[in-house]
Amino acid sequence: MNILMALSQLEVTGAEVYATQVGDRLTQRGHQVFYVSDTLSCPHQGQHFRLRFNKRSLPRRVWHVFYLIYLILRYKIQLVHAHSRASGWSSYIACKLTNTPMVTSVHGRQPVHRSRKKFHALGYHAVAVCENIAQQIIRDLGVPEQQVSVVRNGVDSQAFHPLPATNNQKPVIQIIGRLTGPKGELVYQLLKQTINLDANQVQVISGSKTEVRFAEFEDKVEFCGYSQDIRQTISQADLVIGAGRVAMEALLCQKPVFAVGEAKALGFITLNNLPAALASNFGDVADDGKTELDIDYQQLAKQLLDLPQNTAVSEQLVTAIKAEYDLDEVSKKLLDIYQSAYVYTKQREVPIIMYHRVIDDPTQHGAYGTYVTAQRLEEHFQTIKWMGLTPITFSELAKVGLEHRFNHGKRYIILTFDDGYQDNYDLLLPLLKKYQFKAVIYAVSGTDHNQWDVSHPTKPDQRFELMTPETMRKIDQSGYVEIGGHTVTHPKLAELTEAEQQQEIEQNKAELESLLDRKLNTFAYPYGNHNQQTKLLAKQAGYTYTVATDSGPIGMHQDLQQIRRIVMFPSTTKFGLWRKVKGNYTYKKLLNKKTD
Structure with a gap:
């Protein structure tokens, strides 16, 4: 991410040390960090822009806002992290006008007056360096508790280690x-x-x-x-x-x-x-x-x-x-807040869309409509390409780095296909090759067809073949597909005992890893059905990314064992796909659910 640290100071302060040390650590992690402040004395990586925040007349403040807007636009700033009241006030206005995510580290007690209560100017989230500050801004300023976190001053503990005793004549x-x-x-x-x-x-x-x-x-x-x-x-x-x-x-x-x-x-x-x-x-x-x-x-x-x-x-x-106070841990906590600020301010997350079967024969519709025609899927691929989205797998996401998924100039999407049907090899793979796209297929390992639907007691479906082990190995080695786990028999996991859930998850993983001769890092809950025990078992099995269906937080980073997906239906048109993946679909959907 491109991050702008905003400070107002005329001398070295703890806030400056905090900002530059965290900024350098973020730079080491691959982020681009800029600074804007009256002065900046501490050694730092990243460009510094001088702005006299301590000159606080109304004309000056207007100038501060316009200069910040210039910096945001010129350097493609994706998040502003303010560290003082003066810089925070101007940053807040500039971020509002540019729809730029903003967080504020609160290093000291905040003044309490009527305008401050109505106009917090703290951005998406307030990061208090200690509990007393957090309590004060909640109690005296009326900032909602969910918008405040305690993240302490980061210290490079490797640079500060025990020193030998002195031998001074006087203490x-x-x-x-x-x-x-x-x-x-x-x-x-x-x-x-x-x-x-x-x-x-x-x-x-x-x-x-x-x-x-x-x-x-x-x-x-x-x-x-x-x-x-x-x-x-x-x-x-x-x-x-x-x-x-x-x-x-x-x-x-x-x-x-x-x-x-x-x-x-x-x-x-x-x-x-x-x-x-x-x-x-x-x-x-x-x-x-x-x-x-x-x-x-x-x-x-x-x-x-x-x-x-x-x-x-x-x-x-x-x-x-x-x-x-370990600086690495503090940086990780801040990055988690940065990601949330980006997701909720921009109302955008990497879209993860869910398909099942791909068909070219109307007789293959089945009882549950878990299909998309090859023609419709190609239309979706054309739309994805037109939107400038890059389909990647979870293994590729891990290489990019979860915290870097919003880097400027990159827009990712993850295409997932559940169950592992033979038509994924016959019809999906050629389209992936044609458009140079990647996809993730979640495979059931204990049957050769959709037995869970065929044997349904009240609404049995027709039989659809799954890929054979040899076919699955071929599609995995194609370079266009990543295979993920999806249990042995496709049960509703939350309805099973803990031991039964563990067997379904771990046996499936072992069988697929043996077949493909590599480790799996992603898993999908059948039907999206799971409970807290299921999530824990998936994590213990070694899955880094576990996907649900229509559940989970908006931000992927907020719960890697319950990553939300967007369902594609047979009737989902090109416009419908665009509407669902352009950014704010999930955000609005959850917002509407809360107001119902």
């Missing part, structure tokens, strides 16, 4: 963070009231310009400026004071952390107070709605006297931090 205390706004006031009071500047060597690490009021500490405090290598900087410390990213990075280096943020003071971080630290982003966000700093600095001074007894950071604590 080195590092305060890391901004020197402006509430955090600047916090640093000032820590130096003024809390830290013994004579007993400790104090270093202030910040990218902010040092204000005049800090001049009184210059004889006893080192103002070191911005660090390009925070791990190397932290290696000198006996104690790190900070919040947010600073705290988690220091803990990963097994450095003791005294967490004091804009909203609250947690003191030394241990396993016991880690839940409170996670929920508040290590003190940056209160859980009681307070907006003013309310910290007893004298009490903090007493706690700091325990520094020698609180120097050990346990391996269990480091492991817990890794589990919460």
